[in-house]
Amino acid sequence: MKRFFALFLTLVLAIGVLGACGPDNSASNSGGNNEGKNEGDKSGEATDAEKPDKLVVWEDKEKGVALEPAIKSFEEKYGIKVEYKELGMADEIRDQIRLDGPAGTGPDVLTLPHDQIGQVATEGLIAPIKVEDSVVDKFSESSIQAQTFNGELYGLPKSTETPVFIYNKALMDKAPETIDEVYDFAKDYTKGKQYGFLALWDNYYFAHSVLGGYGGYVFERTDEGLNPQNVGLNNDGAVEGAQYIQKWYKEGLFPKGIIGENGGSTLDGLFNEGKAASVMNGPWAFQGYKDAGIDIGVAPMPKLPNGEPFKTFIGVKGWHVSNYSKNKEWATKLVEWITNEENAKIRFEKTAEIPPVKSLIEDPIIADNEAAKAVAVQSQYGTPMPNIPEMAEVWEPMASALQLIATGKQEPKAALDEAVKTIESQIEQKHSSK
Structure with missing residues (x-):
């Protein structure tokens, strides 16, 4: 019995030493x-x-x-x-x-x-x-x-x-069910400094909802997780979504002032002043709008022209x-x-x-x-939003591409192709060893 106990104690100590040498990276x-x-x-x-x-x-x-x-x-x-x-x-x-x-x-x-x-x-x-x-x-x-x-x-x-549809109840009776209805409203309502709908679609955080709704994706999702070697930001769906985005800027439904770094403050200012009937924004904006005296209504984003929901980043x-x-x-x-x-x-x-x-x-x-x-x-x-380190290489190239698209300086296909080329190059340079 003593011999058995000694062997057992030796085994326990051996396991303990091995455990102390290993990395402590598990909850167990x-x-x-x-x-x-x-x-x-x-x-x-x-x-x-x-x-x-x-x-x-x-x-x-x-x-x-x-x-x-x-x-x-x-x-x-x-x-x-x-x-x-x-x-x-x-x-x-x-x-x-x-x-x-x-x-x-x-x-x-x-x-x-x-x-x-x-x-x-x-x-x-x-x-x-x-x-x-x-x-x-x-x-x-x-x-x-x-x-x-x-x-x-x-x-x-x-x-x-996640971003949602926010509207001024004094200017819009109810939230439209489709973005086509929003577009028609904006075409009639937008004149001078009055706008029917505003969104920061030159900002990839918000623009992904459109690109994704048409079938674009950041990284392929597999059973093992996200695959950064497969970027879907210039596929046919992403290009179609970018063309839809460009339409709003090209037709003057979005002011030039909401393009670039100051776009968020410009959008908020127009909505708070009652100059925009509706916006796409997140829950972080609710209180500021209420403090400005706006009686806001909030709804999920309306359906895209293809019948799909906006695939907003969460x-x-x-x-x-x-x-x-x-x-x-x-x-x-x-x-x-x-x-x-x-x-x-x-x-x-x-x-x-x-x-x-x-x-x-x-x-x-x-x-x-x-x-x-x-x-x-x-x-x-x-x-x-993708939580892998490679996502850091996506934001800047996509912001550049979307601003070129919004300003009409480049067509969607060419801008997205260039952005994806840059993203893939940066991933290879900075993350290839992982």
Whole structure:
């Protein structure tokens, strides 16, 4: 018996040494190597000895008010203290984890926009997580796609946003169902400094909705993830979409002032002054329009001339586990907790961030809110912005191409061909080793 115990102890020590030498990049590498616990909310399997004294969360600025109720209920259920710190989500959190993570002073859980996932995962800053299918199934498919990189899930969705159709109820009775109706309205309404509809279609973030609706795509989507070697921004559908975009500028339905860097402020100014009856914009614009005294109506984008929906880019904010956390299993459990239906609903009530939780789309809290419902419905038609590092090579060439198209300096086919040539060249130069 003693010999058996000695052999067993030797084996355990050997496994421990090998584990210490390997990279700590899996959610199953901490809090006890029990993958089963990490896949579900099986709190009874974790003992008090395995619990950390504290977990640290990095939250977006001015959003902690929505996190506090979830923290309180988590602490009551599991007896683990949770502290949070607010940082700018666009870049401050990403930049700070690069410093604080290796130093051991970073968070266990952090929030990020999904288009940064590929970059931070490649850098080893966040860890993949393992949760049960029943957890994943609570969220919209597109929001889970946004949290997935190289076939692995790197977080759970926190909120979603996408451009929608916003109109001035004093100037437009109701939201048209088709963009052809919007076009006809704009042709009659646009004169002098009055415009029927405005959109920033020289900005690729917004223009993708048209190109994508006609069949263009950024990168081919495969079972393994996005394929950056297959760029679909100059295929027949993308060219047809760009021709439709050019039509609005060529016919003077969009002012020259909304082309370029100042386009967003010009569009907002015209709408706030009552000089534009409708615009394409995101939920971040709602409050500013209301503050300007505009009685806004909000709806999903109307159908394109080909009968397809606008394929808007979806932005998904998510919760992630730091790869430097020594408590990845409990951090994953916290991520599950703060994204559950109850806490997602509280977040919406306190911050108006729209959760991509399927059961909440029909909940009166969203279904009876015109703006929230419009974003939720449009999100079902959209596509997540690619979250792989190669996406960084797309924005500038596409912006240049779209501005040439909008100003009539180049035909759509030639402009998109040149943009794709540049994108492919930059991907080869900067990412070929990956």
